[in-house]
């Protein structure tokens with residue numbers, strides 16, 4: 001679902017400036033679901049604008065206005081106009097987990113290797 005800027009005047013973003021953009025959207029999700037606010041690829045490639053906290057999480061118990069944190073990662077001033085599509089939203093089920101503290105973990109081939117330990121090629 002497209003998310004639009006609910007603003008009355010154009011909004012200018014300086015390079016590296018971030019701002020909270022109202023959407024005018026309010027919703028009530030069933031328990032066990034969340035919504036995710038994601039950037040739009042067109043905005044990213046054409047204007048260097050993305051969502052700073054992607055994916056933004058909308059909790060099921062949230063009743064306030066959905067807002068989008070946009071950041072201008074280009075090196076020029078970028079303008080958002082009223083009604084512009086600034087992000088997109090998906091709704092997903094959230095897996096409920098019962099966490100159990102343990103002293104040890106099972107071993108795997110990877111074990112603690114991570115962050116590129118297998119190299120690039």
Ligand SMILES: O=c1ccn([C@H]2C[C@H](O)[C@@H](COP(=O)(O)OP(=O)(O)OP(=O)(O)O)O2)c(=O)[nH]1
Nearest residue numbers: 037053056057058059060062065066067068069
């Ligand atoms: O892009 C976003 C992210 C969050 N929210 C709203 C809905 C969400 O349910 C609430 C809290 O978001 P989050 O859990 O990411 O914020 P937090 O920094 O952990 O704050 P809190 O202590 O309020 O949970 O803010 C938005 O409108 N847009």
